């Protein structure tokens with residue numbers, strides 16, 4: 199039987215704010231446990247929470263970026279459950295009036311645009327952490343009460359690849375908005391997946407749902423989904439309906455294991471948080487905020503294509519890495535100071551940044567701005583190539599040295615003696631020499647064409663010690679061969 203996966207994702211994004219969600223303790227990580235805590239986030243009796251304006255603002259920014267309907271009124275609720283890392287015995291979350299309602303996000307898969315619905319995105323506080331030792335456990339409350347935005351998708355995702363793309367795009371949007379570092383490995387972005395299967399062609403929802411937790415990378419999410427698709431299809435083939443349950447992903451074994459039966463919302467006895475006021479978002483305030491939103495990846499992609507003449511793939515790859523797209527623009531603006539930057543330059547710069555530069559920073563695990571190659575030097579290198587002062591090939595050596603030392607490209611060019619010979623008289627002399635020394639080659643070039651002509655080009659390049667401008671060599675060699683015909 200062939201089945202179609204029905205997947206919805208719940209993503210928790212840790213918001214980057216000065217202080218925690220309901221108190222003035224610092225929202226920061228620390229190696230030392232229990233340093234960023236106070237009476238409120240440790241749940242002392244008699245303390246009262248206060249809403250963090252910055253966290254609310256950033257949540258609404260995400261809602262606007264995800265095309266969500268922003269609630270006019272929104273409130274907080276208590277979600278009651280017991281766990282040692284939750285000092286109050288309840289978590290302040292949002293139940294029936296989340297800040298952000300229905301929205302939609304576009305994901306590009308294999309060049310095709312897929313729309314994934316957003317059910318809601320609500321604000322809540324995080325719990326602390328348990329540190330398990332031999333025979334006992336310790337509680338670290340540095341994380342307790344930090345703001346989390348939970349973004350719930352509609353069950354619109356149909357493959358592990360779509361899930362991965364959705365998460366990457368979501369991460370990218372968070373980074374463009376500057377609301378979170380959204381680093382999955384550091385837990386800034388956590389993902390739970392709801393997975394079930396239906397027969398191909400069916401449109402209704404399956405009578406069960408399996409929730410998978412504990413995935414710490416995009417790869418883990420994709421693998422866990424693949425594992426569940428196989429496990430659930432085997433059960434369905436045997437005529438069984440998979441249990442409605444929560445399963446955990448075990449990364450080193452690449453399997454999911456049953457953790458517990460899934461809670462229903464009534465298990466949490468939600469009720470309105472009596473200590474916090476209802477929030478009111480006016481139309482005017484929302485419009486102001488919308489105007490202040492930073493440029494988002496989709497818009498930047500279109501602008502890069504339009505402004506710098508990049509093709510779709512170049513632009514998409516650049517904008518999917520925010521810092522790289524920023525670096526690209528810095529190089530382009532430096533370049534514009536020297537030359538009238540035409541469209542061809544845009545593709546050339548993109549090629550260098552997505553090629554040698556990206557490979558080099560990835561190898562050293564650096565962010566673009568951490569590399570020693572400044573945008574100014576990069577632009578200078580591109581200019582030298584454009585002016586024919588260095589060949590593309592030699593420029594790679596120059597770049598490699600720039601990356602290590604941070605030196606100026608023209609200095610490196612002098613040091614390494616890699617200046618390209620574009621002087622016509624020098625090239626012509628070499629061409630004449632080669633023609634005189636290779637009568638057979640010349641004969642072949644005239645009768646056999648392309649391949650034999652290439653041999654003469656190679657000989658001339660050798661004569662110029664590899665530094666000749668290839669275009670000029672081609673040009674002059676053709677001219678000389680034609681002359682010798684007459």
Ligand SMILES: [Zn+2]
Nearest residue numbers: 221223236239
């Ligand atoms: Zn606190």
